[in-house]
Amino acid sequence: MSAFERLSDAYCELDHTADWALEVRGPTLCGALEAAARGMYEMEGADAGPNPRPIAFDVEARDDVSRLVGFLSELLYLQEVERSVATDLTVESTVDGLSVEGEGRDLAGLDKEIKAVTWHAAALERQGDEWIGRVTFDV
């Protein structure tokens, strides 16, 4: 398994020379997206702190890959501007993209910063009984 490091059953880090790449799995599209959020936070070493509050946002998307990239980009924006980590996420796919609800908590710690979620080799598709996604981060 030299090409990737298993972080959990739902997500693993793929090898990439300069940046970070993540593979995610879920029983549904939304499950794979929730795994992507957890995987991204784990790669960054983002710690959820106190002050839980409800969060909700929509993601406009034109296809499943843009659902993945748009969703993670929104979480990164919340992390940097509002210093907030999203937990207990419930993601629903809509005609226009995604509807997301969950809990936001103060960002208590961050080991490494992701600059952006890229579209390079990004994928999110159903394979058999599960949804598998791949995404590369600029770090």
Add this chain to the structure above:
Amino acid sequence: MDIDALERVNDNEWLVPTSYREDMRVPVRIFASREILERLEGDRSLEQAVNSATLPGLVGHVTVMPDMHQGYGFPIGGVAATEYPTGVVSPGAIGYDINCGVRLLASEVEYDDVDHCLDELATNLNRRCPSGVGVGGELTLDEGEMKNVATDGARWALKRGKARERDVERTEEGGRVEGADPAAVGERARDRGSTQVGTLGSGNHFLEVEVVDEVFDEEAADRMDLREGRLTVQIHTGSRGYGHQICTDFVDWFQDVMHDYGIEIPDRQLVCAPMDSEPGGAYLRAMRCAANYAFANRQVLCDLARLAFHETLSGVVGDRELHQVYDIAHNMGKIERHRVDGESVEVCVHRKGATRAFGPGAEDLPEAYRDLGQPVIIPGSMGTASWVLLGTDRSMEQSFGSTAHGAGRTKSRRQAKQDVWGESLADDLEEAGVRVRVQSYAGLAEEAPSAYKDVDSVVQSVHRAGIADRVARLKPVAVIKG
């Protein structure tokens, strides 16, 4: 890509002809030694260069520098020129960290006179120059000031008393790219950028104190105030969250509009739009705002570094000034005029992990350097040498006035962290005479010298290829990292 698939031009130059893949519009020219190419095993930078050679409106060839490594879509160390204004601009071929670049400052301070103060100097630089993940600066800019930064760049800092005239004169584009329009920048980018002017950030960004180790071109080094045994300071950072968000917004928008122009690409990160279209023009105007933001960012950090020098060396040495050598971008799209097939053509040169390297006589160069050529600063990996070079006539002819930008990674960040323990690396560097001030040891391990190519071999390649001439080598004595 197998080396056998490449056409060898000479020991330091190779070609991927358009016959390699039917969707290539131009060939790929690679500046690298065989040894460097052989070390690329598993890296996809050459495939990414071939993908990039499919962009509409390309002229000449896509060029890849010896510090190449796999990026996301466009290779790091890549240069591509599209005809202006009918060709495309591709945000992904410039990168998220728009105008990531390097500033070099020279001093009259002799290393031997201040060796005993370098620990304190490193500590004071670390205290004054904010670095690390999520760390904001001392400045919080309102909307009006953000517009001023976006349009005036380093000249905004000059008005605020945080720059000298020589600083902006000796900055690419005079520290201010024309054609920036803050109206093209979204609210989210302004939000992210409002507290980050004057911050290093994390990743491979750093502030380093060096000593001039060896001079190869006495006249050029003298003109740049680089003399053996004296200290220099190098600042490597870019446009922070402001630039990242601008790129994010436009790459997303271009996913929708690209097909309106009948463009097909092999990688969605290479999305693009014609420069004479509304989206393409808007990206250029916004990208220039981020370029100016980055010039302002490095300028404010320069001002803070000067304060640390004065604070530490007051009473130790008489002249403790830091003089601007040059400030250059290595992630940028620029409208320039170059000769292609014997004709002068206006093009947008996309440089991603590649440094502009204009030769002698270029009008854009400051008067102090015009007859020499443009100073090029190539930072090494942490703990290894950095280099100062000059652009050449050959770089104008062969690589759209461009050369390498750094050592270039060979190992993934994950592999580097498995191979190197951050705390041990810091100890090793200290033992080698490099003072280390770091916010994250995991981040330090990711940037270990063993994760990079040998910068000396990269410089040797561009020197032998004639696309930059060596001026001086700098040896690090203190590193500040996020």
